[in-house]
Amino acid sequence: xxxxxxxxxxxxxxxxxxxxxxxxxxxxxxxxxxxxxxxxxxxxxxxxxxxxxxxxxxxxxxxxxxxxxxxxxxxxxxxxxxxxxxxxxxxxxxxxxxxxxxxxxxxxxxxxxxxxxxxxxxxxxxxxxxxxxxxxxxxxxxxxxxxxxxxxxxxxxxxxxxxxxxxxxxxxxxxxxxxxxxxxxxxxxxxxxxxxxxxxxxxxxxxxxxxxxxxxxxxxxxxxxxxxxxxxxxxxxxxxxxxxxxxxxxxxxxxxxxxxxxxxxxxxxxxxxxxxxxxxxxxxxxxxxxxxxxxxxxxxxxxxxxxxxxxxxxxxxxxxxxxxxxxxxxxxxxxxxxxxxxxxxxxxxxxxxxxxxxxxxxxxxxxxxxxxxxxxxxxxxxxxxxxxxxxxxxxxxxxxxxxxxxxxxxxxxxxxxxxxxxxxxxxxxxxxxxxxxxxxxxxxxxxxxxxxxxxxxxxxxxxxxxxxxxxxxxxxxxxxxxxxxxxxxxxxxxxxxxxxxxxxxxx
Numbered sequence: 220x221x222x223x224x225x226x227x228x229x230x231x232x233x234x235x236x237x238x239x240x241x242x243x244x245x246x247x248x249x250x251x252x253x254x255x256x257x258x259x260x261x262x263x264x265x266x267x268x269x270x271x272x273x274x275x276x277x278x279x280x281x282x283x284x285x286x287x288x289x290x291x292x293x294x295x296x297x298x299x300x301x302x303x304x305x306x307x308x309x310x311x312x313x314x315x316x317x318x319x320x321x322x323x324x325x326x327x328x329x330x331x332x333x334x335x336x337x338x339x340x341x342x343x344x345x346x347x348x349x350x351x352x353x354x355x356x357x358x359x360x361x362x363x364x365x366x367x368x369x370x371x372x373x374x375x376x377x378x379x380x381x382x383x384x385x386x387x388x389x390x391x392x393x394x395x396x397x398x399x400x401x402x403x404x405x406x407x408x409x410x411x412x413x414x415x416x417x418x419x420x421x422x423x424x425x426x427x428x429x430x431x432x433x434x435x436x437x438x439x440x441x442x443x444x445x446x447x448x449x450x451x452x453x454x455x456x457x458x459x460x461x462x463x464x465x466x467x468x469x470x471x472x473x474x475x476x477x478x479x480x481x482x483x484x485x486x487x488x489x490x491x492x493x494x495x496x497x498x499x500x501x502x503x504x505x506x507x508x509x510x511x512x513x514x515x516x517x518x519x520x521x522x523x524x525x526x527x528x529x530x531x532x533x534x535x536x537x538x539x540x541x542x543x544x545x546x547x548x549x550x551x552x553x554x555x556x557x558x559x560x561x562x563x564x565x566x567x568x569x570x571x572x573x574x575x576x577x578x579x580x581x582x583x584x585x586x587x588x589x590x591x592x593x594x595x596x597x598x599x600x601x602x603x604x605x606x607x608x609x610x611x612x613x614x615x616x617x618x619x620x621x622x623x624x625x626x627x628x629x630x631x632x633x634x635x636x637x638x639x640x641x642x643x644x645x646x647x648x649x650x651x652x653x654x655x656x657x658x659x660x661x662x663x664x665x666x667x668x669x670x671x672x673x674x675x676x677x678x679x680x681x682x683x684x685x686x687x688x689x690x691x692x693x694x695x696x697x698x699x700x701x702x703x704x705x706x707x708x709x710x711x712x713x714x715x716x717x718x719x720x721x722x723x724x725x726x
Contacts, residue, residue, distance in 0.1 A: 223267035224255065231255045231263035235271050238278050265404035288360055295361045296368035296387035297496070303328060303372025310334055328376065332369045339366055375498060384498065388432035395421040398492045420485045423456065433493055441486075441504040448482060449473040449510075476510035483509040521645045522653035525705050530639060532708060535723075537635045540715045541614045544599070545628060547708055549651035551593035551701060552576065553673040556632070556648045557625030560615050565607030567600075571691040574600060578674065588674055591695035598710050655701055662700040672698060 225234045235251040242248060251270065255263045273294065279287035302308045310331035314322040343356035358366070364387060371381035399417050427447060428440065448456075450473045474482075487505035494503075523531065528550075537543045548559050558578050566577045575589040592599060602611070615624035615631075632648045652673065659669045672694055689697075713719065 221271070223271050224260070224263045225252075229258050231257055231260065231267075233267045233270050235267065235274060237274065240281050241274065241277055244277070262404050265400065269400060290389075290393065292360050292364035293387045293389050293393075295364040296371075296383070297389075299365045299368025300372040300375070300381075301496075303332060303369055304375060308332060308335070308369075329373055332373050335369060336366055381498065385434075388434050388497065390425075390430040391428060391433050391436075392421060392425040392430050394433050394493050394497065395425070395489050398489045401492075416481075417485055419456075420482050421489075423482070424486060433490065433497060434499055436490070436504050438502075438504045438506075438508065441483075441508045445479060445483060445508050445510075448479045453478075476512075480509045480512060519645050520647070520649050520653050521643070522657050523646060523650050525703060527641065527646070528654075528703065528706055531636060531641070533706070533714075535639055536714055537631075539614065539631065540711055541612045542628065542631055542635065543714065544711055545612060546632070546648070546651065547711075548596065548599065549648065550654060550703070550708070551595050552590045552698070553652050553655040554578070554590065555625075555652065555674075556629050557623055558674075560612055560624040560628040562611040563607065564605045564609055564611060567604075567611065573691040573695050575691050575694075588671065589691055589694070590672060591691055591698050593698050593701060595708070598712065601712075654703075658701045658703070659697075664697055664700065668697065 223233060223235050224231045226232075232252055232254050237245050237248055237251055245251065251274065255266045257263050257266070273291075276287050276291050276294075280291045306328060308331040309327040311327045313325040313327070313330035315325060317323055339358070339362055340356050343358045343362065346357040347354040367383035367386065371383055374381050399414065399421065402417070403414055424444065427444060428436075453474065456474055456478075483505055487503055490499070490503050490505060493499060532543060532546055537546070545556070545559050548554060549556070552559075554576065561580070562576060566579065568575060568577055570577075570589050574592045576592065578588050578590060605611075610624065612624065612628075616627040617624050618626050629648055636647070656669065656673065668689065671689055
């Protein structure tokens with residue numbers, strides 16, 4: 220991939236060659252150079268690549284490509300509309316005289332638009348034949364698109380319907396492609412197959428729907444597409460050729476409901492993202508069309524056996540140290556994966572002279588609790604401590620509206636267990652909570668007592684008549700009862716030393 224960026228004083232700049240046939244449009248410049256306003260190299264590369272793609276589009280348009288000209292006109296229209304709606308265009312201090320001699324201030328955005336329209340039309344009239352009495356301003360397609368975008372932007376600011384929007388609506392694949400590129404530009408995005416999966420969703424829907432503008436999508440279309448997905452086999456969903464040849468799988472089972480929900484979720488996100496950008500109206504067509512999600516029976520989770528734990532964490536531990544530490548933490552505290560992965564250093568504190576993990580952001584009131592650090596977790600307190608608002612496990616990618624690191628950690632653990640041949644859905648990260656609860660039962664710790672530590676409701680009697688619960692010292696005495704005979708979890712420093720890692724790689 221060409222390197223389109225340069226670093227100057229901790230800020231990246233675009234550095235894109237301009238083809239000879241376009242240099243007249245760029246004031247004779249040989250390169251496009253301007254600040255990308257970011258110090259993140261991934262964001263800078265993505266932004267520069269988008270600029271380079273636009274220059275390529277301009278080159279194709281100059282060479283006569285109809286598709287390129289249409290795409291470029293759409294971009295000019297959308298850019299102009301955004302300039303108006305964002306208030307980036309302003310011309311202050313413009314007024315008009317009133318009949319009574321006073322002057323009325325003109326809206327600065329509308330004044331700027333009027334000035335651009337006048338200037339553009341004057342230039343267009345200058346290109347018209349002065350001897351032709353029927354001559355009209357000779358606007359280029361891009362000039363007309365820009366003026367239409369500016370005028371529609373003003374109308375939208377005034378609460379009126381735009382006049383030319385339908386002329387410039389992009390096809391679904393273009394809108395979805397822009398959404399995907401913006402998603403990929405997000406800082407801290409960890410390389411994964413997710414982008415490829417999103418691209419597959421976009422391609423499948425474009426193929427089925429005919430790649431029409433998103434504005435035309437209805438709830439009936441969305442429901443029909445879900446029905447179509449329910450007739451596709453996994454092989455047909457992966458292969459365009461198989462979909463075209465077969466046309467579906469009317470007689471057999473189609474895609475799993477969970478797979479259909481994933482496709483619908485991505486399409487729903489695209490429509491939501493596009494709504495303010497394309498001024499779409501109405502409700503999201505993808506609402507309530509996916510198959511309902513079955514609630515999992517959490518009682519079906521099974522604890523790991525000692526032999527399984529030894530294979531999972533000792534003999535063939537995770538490649539990533541933070542994933543190993545997270546598993547150890549769960550085995551000796553009973554934390555849920557989201558509670559452990561989202562820990563900040565401010566939550567690691569002392570209470571009653573005891574080191575605890577203060578769990579605060581939970582779905583239920585019972586989940587708010589202090590969990591003491593088991594004596595086997597001494598290595599945790601030796602970790603370099605950051606500021607109170609810094610994550611204990613920064614290597615996990617924060618995702619979703621809540622910026623939770625738990626989903627990323629869960630996927631990584633799932634990949635690790637499956638690589639070792641553990642494919643049973645009922646054995647997962649949550650099973651560590653089953654393991655520690657099993658040990659509590661073995662030690663004959665009362666259920667109401669253990670509920671206060673693991674984050675469950677303690678029951679009516681204890682909840683009502685003992686609202687303050689156990690002291691941190693008492694909780695530490697209880698949790699230190701947990702032992703896993705025959706497991707022998709190594710200290711992370713020992714397990715992930717360069718010698719130990721090299722030995723595992725050689726084996």
